Amino acid sequence: MxxxxxxxxxxxxxxxxxxxxxxxxxxxxxxxxxIKINEQGSFQNECISQVHVSASYHQKVLQKLIHFFKYQFIKDLGFPLSKIITIYYDKVENKLKSPIVISVPLHKIRQRERCFNQSEVLGKFFADYFKYEFKNDLILRKVNTKHQADLKREERLKNIGNAFVIKNIDFVKSKNFIIIDDVYTTGSTVLEIAKLLKQYEANEVWVLVIAKN
Ligand SMILES: [Zn+2]
Structure with missing residues (x-):
């Protein structure tokens, strides 16, 4: 247009x-x-059965892309970044069956500040590409947690506890989920969401990110 x-x-x-x-x-x-994209491979983190990392963070171009996307709020960079995720996931042989794709929600106030939720941009593109269901209204963020980047590791874990609620509990049971996010740092945010999903009897929860810091 x-x-x-x-x-x-x-x-x-x-x-x-x-x-x-x-x-x-x-x-x-x-x-x-x-940008070099990883070969398939994953690791487990407690109730997250597979964490998939699409590319190594130690690449200057990729770091710049992520930085401009997250902190300069250039939404258009969501396209090349989503492409990295889809190129990676295309290579994964045993994909999760019929997953529901979710993103990490931002608090309403934070979302207003930034105009868009970077995790949601990636999640939507990924779900569209693989024709999976994308559900960005399933999980809500309760409190406006402090900027994670400003906190030490222990503080991060504390800061995140009980930050999320599930809007539709009945929807979760026996379903598979893929949580899409930009960078995996301590994993505390996605783990919190995964625990919540498992609490309401989700089947399997995976996490797929652009890079791991
Ligand atoms: Zn160039």
């Missing part, structure tokens, strides 16, 4: 590749192709 405001913004502030500066793209194909 033609968007005159977007056109004007492009003239005033031309889009350029965050890595090489080539005009017209947030990331050009050449720079995208440099």
């Amino acid at each position: 033609f968007n005159p405001l977007k056109l004007l913004l492009n003239i005033l502030f031309p889009i350029e590749c965050i890595s090489c500066g080539k005009e017209g793209f947030f990331i050009c194909d050449n720079c995208f192709d440099i």
Whole structure:
């Protein structure tokens, strides 16, 4: 759709590749192709039976992409980042059967500040690509937890406890879930959600992220 405001913004502030500066793209194909995507593999974290990491965080281009997406709020970067997740997951041989895709919810106030929820952008793209059901209204965030990045590890774990509620408990029973998020750090946030799902008899819970820090 033609968007005159977007056109004007492009003239005033031309889009350029965050890595090489080539005009017209947030990331050009050449720079995208440099990003090395992991071979399939996973690890377990308590009740999360498989945590899948799409690419190594130790790649400059990828770090930049994630940073601009998360902290400069460039929503369009959700596309190349989602592509990394789908390219990775395409390679996973024993995929989870008929999963419900969910994202990590932000508190309403936080979402208003940032205009979009980065985990939701990734989750929606992923679910569309694999034709899975995406349910972004199943889990709600109760309290506006402090910025995780500002906290020490022990504080992070405490900060997250009881932060989420399930809106529709009956929906969860016997279903498989994939939680999509951007970066896996301590895993405390996704683990909290997974525990909640398991508490209401979810079958299997997996986590799929872009990278692990
Ligand atoms: Zn480039």
